Each structure stands twice: as C-alpha cells, then as structure tokens.
Amino acid sequence: MAESAYSIVLSNVNTLAIRETTLLCGVTLEVEFLKDELKRLQGFLRDADSKRRLGDEDIVVLVSQIRDVGYEADNAIEGVDHLHKRNRLKKGFMGAIARYARLPSDLTTLLNVRVEIERIKRKISEIAESANRLKIVDLGNIPIENAHVDDEFQLDYRKHQNFEEIVLVGFEGEYEEIMEKLVYTEKSLSTISIVAIGGAGKTALARKVFTSFRVQEHFRKTAWVTVSQKYKGIDLLKHIMKQIMGSGDESIDKLNEYEVAQKIHDFLLQTKCLVVLDDVWETDTWEQLNRSIRAFPDAANGSRILITTRKDIANNVQMPIHAHPLKKLDEEKSWHLLSSKALPSYRRSVIHDVDEFEKLGRKLAKKCDGLPLALAVLGGYLSKNLNAQEWSDILLDWPSTRNEQMVRNIVARSYKDLPNHCLRSCFLYIASYPKDYIIDVPRLIKLWIAEGFIPHIPKHKLEETARKYVAELAQRSLVEVVETSRAHGCIETIRIHDILHDWCAEEARQDGFLDVKNETTGQVGAPSSSNNLVSYRSSFQSFSNEILPATTLVRTLFGFELESASIPKLRFLRVLNIEDSTLKDFSTVIGGCIHLRFLRLGHCEGVVLPSTIGQLLYLQTIDLRDSYLESQVPKSLWDIPSLRNVYLDDGFSPPPPAKSVGLHHQELQTLFLGISHVGTKWCYHDMVIFLGQMNQLTSLSLMIFPMPTEVFNLFANMPHLVDITLVEFGVLDKLPHEFPQSVRRLVLYADVIRQDPMPILEKLPCLVVLKLQGYEGKTMSCSAQGFPQLQELELHRFSVEEWRTEEGTMAKLSILTLWECEKMVKLCEELLDLSYLNHVTLAERRGSISHLQNLWRARHSESKLFEELPHGEEALPRGSSASIWITPLKASRCKEHWKPSAPPVSTAQQSPPST
Incomplete structure (x- = not known):
C-alpha cells in the first residue's frame, strides 16, 4: 500500500514537472532530475513494500523513508508552482513585474527550493544505498496497473x-416477527433484541425494519445510535435526545448526564418513540444508560427499544424483552x-x-x-x-x-x-x-x-x-x-x-495510509505489531482536545464531533473535512494552507475565513453549508481559478466585477447558493450577470428568497446543465420556453405558477426527475409522446381539478408523489388506469386523508385489491408489485423537504434515512 500512495505522489510530481519551463521559474532541470530519481525509488519500493510485512525493521524504515521523500519532493515542487500561479493572477504594475521579472521574495523562495531539492537528492542517494545493502530488487520495469475498471x-x-436486501433472503420470517412485536403488540414499553455474531446480518435486518414505511409512520419519533465496544453513556443519550427532540434553544452539549436523561424521560412520557441501540457489546449497557435516572419510562404508549447485540442481555434489561437469535x-x-x-x-x-x-x-x-x-x-x-x-x-x-x-x-x-x-x-x-x-x-x-x-x-x-x-x-x-x-x-x-x-482502519494504519483516532477507543485499527508507518492522513472522531494532535506534515484531516478544537498550523494540508464541531482560531490557520484542494465545514461553529482565502490557488471544492459563519466569506474566494464545486449559504460577499468573472471560473461545475434574501449588497442584475458567465456548470442550485425571474436568462449560456434546483419564486406567470436540453433533474418551487407548466417541460428530451410546486390552474395537460424519459414526478400544492393525459405520455413514469394536492380527487380516481406506475404517494393533511381512504374503499370493495393495515394509515395492494400509499402528512416531513440538492449527511450516530 505504501507503493500505492507513492505512485499518487509521483503522478503529481510528474504533472508539475512536464509543464512549461517558466512554471518552475528556473529550477526545471533540478525538478526533471528529481523526478527521475523518484521514479527509480518506486522500483525499489515495489519490492520493499512486499517484504515489509515479514517484519524486518530495516525494511520498514526504508519503506517509510522512500514514502517520506516522495511527499517532501511533492511539497517543494508544488510550492514553486504556487508562486508561479500567484504571480500570474497579480494585477497592475506589480503584477507585470512579478510575471516577467523576479521580485526579491521570489528569488528567496527559489533559493530555498534549490536547497531543499539538493537535500532531497542526497536523501535519495542514501536510500538507494540502503536498498542495495538490504538486497532490495529494482522492479521498475513492471508494467503499470491499468486504471480502468469493468463497466x-x-x-x-x-x-x-444491496446487503440489506440480501439479508432478507434468509430472514423473511424474522423480519415479520420483529415488525409484529414493534407495531402490533402490547402498549407497555418493551425491548426486542436481535442476537447474532458479527457478520450474521443483525444490523442490516434492524435497519431494514427501522426504515420501513410501517415503522416510520407508526412511531412519532425514532432514533438510531451505534454503541460499539467502548462508549460514553452521556454521548449516547445526547445523540438520542438530538434525534427525538432536536437541539432547541438550549445547547445539548452543555447538559450533564442527569439533565439529558431527565429530558428524554419527560419526552418519552408523552411521545411514542422507537430507539435502536445498534451493536451492543456489554451486558450492562442498559444499566449505564439509566444509572442517573430512568431515561426510558414505561408510559404505556407503545414505545419500543430495538437492540442488536452479540450477547444475550435479557437478564440486564428491566422490562419485557423479546430475544430473536438469528440462526445461520x-x-x-x-x-x-x-x-x-x-x-x-x-x-x-x-x-x-x-x-x-x-x-x-x-x-x-x-x-x-x-x-x-x-x-x-x-x-x-x-x-x-x-x-x-x-x-x-x-x-x-x-x-x-x-x-x-x-x-x-x-x-x-x-x-x-x-x-x-x-x-x-x-x-x-x-x-x-x-x-x-x-x-x-x-x-x-x-x-x-x-x-x-x-x-x-x-x-x-x-x-x-x-x-x-x-x-x-x-x-x-x-x-x-x-x-x-x-x-x-x-x-x-x-x-x-x-x-x-x-x-x-487496521490495514490503512499498518500501511501508513490513514490514522483513525477516537477519544474513547484511542487509535482505531491499531495493529498488534509496532511495525507501522507514520500516517499523513488523520481522522479524529468525538475528540475534545483543545489542539488536535496532528503532525505538521499531515496532508488530510477529518474531524467529527470535535469540541472546541483548534487545528494546528498544517502547511501541507490538502484536504480538510470537519463536521459537527466547534472550531477555535480557524482563520489564523487556513490562510496558510496553500496546497488545500478540499474544504468542507458542515454544521460547524466558529467559522471565520480570512481575506487571504483567495491565495488557496489549488482549491477545488469549498462546502460551508449549514455552518454558522461569524463573518462573510471574502470576495477573494472568487479569484481562485481552480474552483470546481462551491456550496455556500448566507454569509458570503458579493461577486467581483462581472468583467473578470469569466476568466476565473472555467473549471466550475457545481454551484449551490442559499440566500435568505437579496438585499442592497447584491442586486438582481449583478447576480444574474455573475452567474451567467459560469458556462461550464453541470449543476446549479439556487435557494433564494425571493427568487428573481431573471435567473431564467442564465440558461442561454449554460448548455451543460443536467441538474437544476430553483427555490423559491413568488408569482410566476409562466415558465420560459427554453431550458437546457441536457437537463435530467429539475426542481422548481414557486408560491404560485399561473400557467400550466407541462406543455413546456414535456419537451425536455432527457428529463428523468421533475419536482414542481405552486401551480393553481384548474387543468393540467400532457400530450402524447411528452416527457419521453420521465421516471419520477413530484407535485407540491397543485390545485388541479383535472389532469388531461394523451395516450403515450410519460411512458416511463414509475413514481408519482403528490404533496397537499387536495383538489386532485379526479386524478386519484384514475390512478389505477396508469398501469406503468409502480409507486404512488398521496401525502395530505389528516382532514383529507379520511376522504381519500373512503374513496379507495368504495372503488375497490369488490376486487379486494387494496387492504388497509391495522393502524389505518396506509393502503397496500395485494397480488401486485405496485404500491399506493395514502400517507398522513407529518409536519416533520414537510419541513425543508425542498432541499433536494443538499441532502443531509448522517453522522455515525444519526438514524439511517427512511426508504
């Protein structure tokens, strides 16, 4: 694996070395020589990497040295490349000097690079001598692996x-039995445990049950937490509380164990919930969760606890428990x-x-x-x-x-x-x-x-x-x-x-590829042998250290649930992905990470970006969605020419003058902007001009309140768009006639759409998914051969009383969802005539649900095609692969469901998404 990491580094060095001679500012010959030497080392590494697992300490050291020198060469050469890129972007008189002459600071940098290259060359010579002494064979002539994979x-x-579907091949009976115990039995609090060894399918079976429609509709709130071998009881309780109650105004992280358990106790007294404790190892886990106060009371409201475990814990749970040992x-x-x-x-x-x-x-x-x-x-x-x-x-x-x-x-x-x-x-x-x-x-x-x-x-x-x-x-x-x-x-x-x-985790650590650390368990996947390499990638999970103990040479840093963490100065950082964390002094560190390619801060606090963000000239992706920004994202961000993907919510500065935008964003493919309102700093006209010059976009998502109709003018210069999300317009008299012909997914929400949108949209030849909101016309028409590729149609708040469809329209439609479309009763009566549909969801307020259910009963009382389930909230077909769900619309499911281009990413403790 060390050879694999080295090959990636060598590829980057080679890419930099073959560019024009001016790029490396006078050190081209040195770099070419260095590239050849590194390639020679790769031949030694192929043999040494295979022998390292035999446990020879000298070979372990050699492998580490070869890998390290590759990273050092990559850093040195890219430092000069960054200097060249920065000089090319400078404007005015000083910019001309920087491009065609050498500033004193540049000369100093070049001198330091030459010194560094000489040091690396000496180190390579020493490594080559060690390889010969250890009788490592040069395997440099072995053909390079094919990068293609089977299509x-x-x-x-x-x-x-997928694995969950595979599990049910052998456990159909257990699935139905567990479902029965969860949904249709006594009202008192009880526990269902799925007991089996690792790899037997207990978690997959539990997840299949958890995500089923019946379970998600039966319980008002659900939570899924992973326990594993070592855990903190307070952390598990906090994760449960966040899922069933939300964070609210009070910060959950500041509560002690007794306070969290008390709040869960009080909430469960009033609410029917399902809590899944996945991968329980210790028999006293239940006692640990209830040691300060009984967090899970018996409110006789049908709440359930579902546990997956490798051990029988029946004697340690003080409530009725139904054990389901999974047979092989x-x-x-x-x-x-x-x-x-x-x-x-x-x-x-x-x-x-x-x-x-x-x-x-x-x-x-x-x-x-x-x-x-x-x-x-x-x-x-x-x-x-x-x-x-x-x-x-x-x-x-x-x-x-x-x-x-x-x-x-x-x-x-x-x-x-x-x-x-x-x-x-x-x-x-x-x-x-x-x-x-x-x-x-x-x-x-x-x-x-x-x-x-x-x-x-x-x-x-x-x-x-x-x-x-x-x-x-x-x-x-x-x-x-x-x-x-x-x-x-x-x-x-x-x-x-x-x-x-x-x-x-174990393989990655043993090879020096990745080091995973958790405050509870320590180093994850640590091998029993001491023969492991220092890693250049680190992932910290649930850490509360003030300063993350990362080596200054680290190139990749992941962080999950970090409490008030300071990131050390990481000069050679390439990837930074932090989620659900609080950061300290972030702005003082990030501006110096000139090698950074990927920056994601999800659900983070303490985020401040410095004005020097524009100097991160290799940055490809920046994703700040759902993070609290304590200051605006500087406009210098838009000076970065390598940007490929940008995701920003409120809190970023207006774009630069329109005349300079097109020069800098030829690489931009994905743009997500969420703006609560368009104010004086960013007028409609400037925004449309700014966006209109990004002509290489394949995905455009705009969440703007209100959305200016001028955005439709963008499409004339965006021929490559395949994914469009526009939320939310006020009143739209009609849709434009010209959408990009390449679009495959279109989400368009408005308060009111006055003219039937279907005659325009049905002409899009590649459209597969369509989600619309707000049409208030009485009729909606789809012509023959319209929507030739459409497979999924979702309509929100349509007041249509009649849907006219000609034979042959929507020939591939398989999923239809109606949200709060109460007037579309005639459509409901005709649904079964659309034989190509295999899933229909009618999501309405409870007031109209009863009418729809009565409609189905009256229409199908003789054929018995539909059977109402015992809890009376859905209708299912019998003897058919199709399914038609009549679903009471829950407020929690309505909230922000319009965010299709920004799907929430579950953390390890969050519940799996419902199917």
Whole structure:
C-alpha cells in the first residue's frame, strides 16, 4: 500500500514537472532530475513494500523513508508552482513585474527550493544505498496497473442487491416477527433484541425494519445510535435526545448526564418513540444508560427499544424483552445468496459450464458457515473471477478460521484482487468516516479527486472514472448501496459494514495510509505489531482536545464531533473535512494552507475565513453549508481559478466585477447558493450577470428568497446543465420556453405558477426527475409522446381539478408523489388506469386523508385489491408489485423537504434515512 500512495505522489510530481519551463521559474532541470530519481525509488519500493510485512525493521524504515521523500519532493515542487500561479493572477504594475521579472521574495523562495531539492537528492542517494545493502530488487520495469475498471456494474447496478436486501433472503420470517412485536403488540414499553455474531446480518435486518414505511409512520419519533465496544453513556443519550427532540434553544452539549436523561424521560412520557441501540457489546449497557435516572419510562404508549447485540442481555434489561437469535443460513439459502452475487442471471447465459461453477459454488457457500456478510463479499469476488480453476484453488486454500476472522480473510482476498492501486486507496479511504456513517457519494468522489486517487484517463472525466470505482466496490460487496440516483443512474449514498470498516482502519494504519483516532477507543485499527508507518492522513472522531494532535506534515484531516478544537498550523494540508464541531482560531490557520484542494465545514461553529482565502490557488471544492459563519466569506474566494464545486449559504460577499468573472471560473461545475434574501449588497442584475458567465456548470442550485425571474436568462449560456434546483419564486406567470436540453433533474418551487407548466417541460428530451410546486390552474395537460424519459414526478400544492393525459405520455413514469394536492380527487380516481406506475404517494393533511381512504374503499370493495393495515394509515395492494400509499402528512416531513440538492449527511450516530 505504501507503493500505492507513492505512485499518487509521483503522478503529481510528474504533472508539475512536464509543464512549461517558466512554471518552475528556473529550477526545471533540478525538478526533471528529481523526478527521475523518484521514479527509480518506486522500483525499489515495489519490492520493499512486499517484504515489509515479514517484519524486518530495516525494511520498514526504508519503506517509510522512500514514502517520506516522495511527499517532501511533492511539497517543494508544488510550492514553486504556487508562486508561479500567484504571480500570474497579480494585477497592475506589480503584477507585470512579478510575471516577467523576479521580485526579491521570489528569488528567496527559489533559493530555498534549490536547497531543499539538493537535500532531497542526497536523501535519495542514501536510500538507494540502503536498498542495495538490504538486497532490495529494482522492479521498475513492471508494467503499470491499468486504471480502468469493468463497466459492468455501472451498467447493471439495478440487477444487484444491496446487503440489506440480501439479508432478507434468509430472514423473511424474522423480519415479520420483529415488525409484529414493534407495531402490533402490547402498549407497555418493551425491548426486542436481535442476537447474532458479527457478520450474521443483525444490523442490516434492524435497519431494514427501522426504515420501513410501517415503522416510520407508526412511531412519532425514532432514533438510531451505534454503541460499539467502548462508549460514553452521556454521548449516547445526547445523540438520542438530538434525534427525538432536536437541539432547541438550549445547547445539548452543555447538559450533564442527569439533565439529558431527565429530558428524554419527560419526552418519552408523552411521545411514542422507537430507539435502536445498534451493536451492543456489554451486558450492562442498559444499566449505564439509566444509572442517573430512568431515561426510558414505561408510559404505556407503545414505545419500543430495538437492540442488536452479540450477547444475550435479557437478564440486564428491566422490562419485557423479546430475544430473536438469528440462526445461520442453511446450505440452500447460503447457495442462493452466494449465487445471486457470483452468478447473477444475466451472466449465466455467457458461461459455458454453469454446472461446474454451481458444484464448486455450493462447496464454497458451505465453507462460509451461513454468514451473510461472508457470502456477499465472497460472491462479489467470485463474480470478478469467473474461472473454474480459480474457484477450485480458493476451495483448496480455504483457511481454518471461522466467523469474523473468516470474513476478514475474504475481505483481504477481495482487496488484493482490486484491479489497481488507485481503487485500493479509494477503498481504504472510506475508513476516514465513523462507523455506520451514510456516505454521500458525490462528496466522496470530490475527496478522491482532491487526494489524487483518480487517474487521468483519455476521453474520461475524473468524475466518470470515480463513479465506476464506486460501482466496482459495490459489486464486490465491499460497500453497501443505500440509495441510487434515479436522475443520473448512479449510486448516490453508501455505507460500509462494521467488520469491513475495522479491516480498512487496521490495514490503512499498518500501511501508513490513514490514522483513525477516537477519544474513547484511542487509535482505531491499531495493529498488534509496532511495525507501522507514520500516517499523513488523520481522522479524529468525538475528540475534545483543545489542539488536535496532528503532525505538521499531515496532508488530510477529518474531524467529527470535535469540541472546541483548534487545528494546528498544517502547511501541507490538502484536504480538510470537519463536521459537527466547534472550531477555535480557524482563520489564523487556513490562510496558510496553500496546497488545500478540499474544504468542507458542515454544521460547524466558529467559522471565520480570512481575506487571504483567495491565495488557496489549488482549491477545488469549498462546502460551508449549514455552518454558522461569524463573518462573510471574502470576495477573494472568487479569484481562485481552480474552483470546481462551491456550496455556500448566507454569509458570503458579493461577486467581483462581472468583467473578470469569466476568466476565473472555467473549471466550475457545481454551484449551490442559499440566500435568505437579496438585499442592497447584491442586486438582481449583478447576480444574474455573475452567474451567467459560469458556462461550464453541470449543476446549479439556487435557494433564494425571493427568487428573481431573471435567473431564467442564465440558461442561454449554460448548455451543460443536467441538474437544476430553483427555490423559491413568488408569482410566476409562466415558465420560459427554453431550458437546457441536457437537463435530467429539475426542481422548481414557486408560491404560485399561473400557467400550466407541462406543455413546456414535456419537451425536455432527457428529463428523468421533475419536482414542481405552486401551480393553481384548474387543468393540467400532457400530450402524447411528452416527457419521453420521465421516471419520477413530484407535485407540491397543485390545485388541479383535472389532469388531461394523451395516450403515450410519460411512458416511463414509475413514481408519482403528490404533496397537499387536495383538489386532485379526479386524478386519484384514475390512478389505477396508469398501469406503468409502480409507486404512488398521496401525502395530505389528516382532514383529507379520511376522504381519500373512503374513496379507495368504495372503488375497490369488490376486487379486494387494496387492504388497509391495522393502524389505518396506509393502503397496500395485494397480488401486485405496485404500491399506493395514502400517507398522513407529518409536519416533520414537510419541513425543508425542498432541499433536494443538499441532502443531509448522517453522522455515525444519526438514524439511517427512511426508504
């Protein structure tokens, strides 16, 4: 793995070295020589990296030295490159001097670089001598790994199941039984425990139950917290409180354990809740949560506690407890699960001797001892190695380990089988996130690009290659698919199983790739051996230190739930991702991070950006959504030419003069602006001019109150847009006739739309997802052949009494959602005639729900097509794959549901999203 990290660094050095000679300001020859020397070291590293695991201390030191010198060379060369970039952007007389002459400060920098390069060259010579002494072979002539990956999963991801769906293959009965205990039994408080060893599927089963429609509608509030081996009772209680009550006016973090438990107690007395305690290891966990006061009272209102655990804790919970030990899958179910991954139906047709594979596969399935996780990961590996001899060799070499260690061995095999070092780096990088974290894939891709993990492949965009990498990991079951994007046909969110997360953390630390630290558990994944490398990437989770103990050479820093943390001066920082934290003295540090590529501060306090933010000339992504800014984002931000993705809420300065904008933002692809109001500092005219020059955008999200209608004029100069979100207009007389023909997803909210929007929007040839709000006309018309690609339609506050549809319109529509469209009763009566629909949601206030339910009863009393569930809040079909939900609209579900382009990212302790 050290060789993988080194290859990424060498790639960056090579990119800098091949630019024009003026870029390196007179040190070009030195850099070319340095590049060749670094490449020579890579040959030694390939052999040394493989021998390091044998435990030779001298080889461990050598590997560390080779990696370190690569990073040092990268930093030195990029420092000069930054000097060149900065001089090119200077304006006026001093700018001309800086571009065509050498200022004294520049000459000093160049001198220091030459000295640094000479030092690095001497260090390389010493390393080469050590390699020869240790008899390390130069393997520099080995062909470089292919950066491409198979396109199969990208094309056929809908044919594959995620882990939660796989689990139900063997546990359908347990699912129904647990659901019965949660929803339809006694009113007194009770606990349901799912008991099994690691990898047996207990968390996935609990999550499937938790996210089900019936559970989410039955309980007024729900909470999901992950306990794990070591925990703090007060932290768990605070996470529960935040989910069921919200933070309110009083800061939860300042409350002591007794105060938090008391508030939860009082709230549960009045509210029916479900609390999930996932991954409970200790039998006294329940006692620890209730030691100061009984936080979970029996209010006889049907509240429930759902626990997943590896141990029987029935004797330690002072309430009725229903234990559900998960049995291992039998041989037939094991084979069914394995074959669904290894030999999916669409691939069987191209396999010549299916019977031989099936014979070997059944033997391999039996070896997995009925563990769903082992079967899923092994199946993913086998699907990439459809070779009977390979399957036979795996069977012969099967280790004697069992249970979790067996799963880890299978993961290690699949990891080594990944097609290139870039993909291996991407996989280990996921350990940066806390356990059970729901990972936003578009954001993860931006991180991978900032790290340099995604190679430049001719005729391929970086984002396209990265999406294929995600798909590859998903097909191998190394990550779990949580959600896919209907509009863009790709994976939207993922998570990783706890066992795989532990394996990644340990492997990453052992290789010096990543160091994960938690204040409760210490270093996560720390190996038993002392032979580990110093890491250049760190992830701090739930830390309260005043100053994070990060080395000054660190290149990547993650932080989750940091209490009043100060970030040290990190001169060579490339990636900074901090969430749910309070920062101190942030502005004094960030301005000096000239190498920074990625900056995300999510739900953070104490955020102040200095005026020198414009000097971060490599910055690709800045994301400050949902953070409290104590001062405005300086206008110098817009001077950064490398910006690709910008996400800003209230608190940023007006744009620079329009004449200079177009020169600086040729790379900008994604722009998210949330503005509560447009005031004197930013008039409509200036904003439209500012945005209109960003002609390379593929995603535009504007949350402005009120939204100026002039924004429609932007589209004439934005031919590449595929994702548009505009929230919220006041009164729109009509929509413009010209939208970008490439748009696949359109969200447009207004208080009032007076003219039928469908005749205009139905002509968009690529539109897949459409969400509209505010149309007040009596009729709505869709012509034949209209909306040729539309799959999902969501309407909010439409007062339509008649929907006229010609035959052939919306031929691919499968999901229809109506929010507060009470007058669309005639539409409700015609829904079943739309045979291509497979999911319809009618979300209304309770006053109109009863009428809709009566309507369904009257229409289908004879056919018995619909059956009302016992709690009376939904109607479900029988004997049909379609589903029509009549849902009472909860206030909590209405609030801010219009934020589709800024999906909330769950932390490790937050509940999974509902399906």
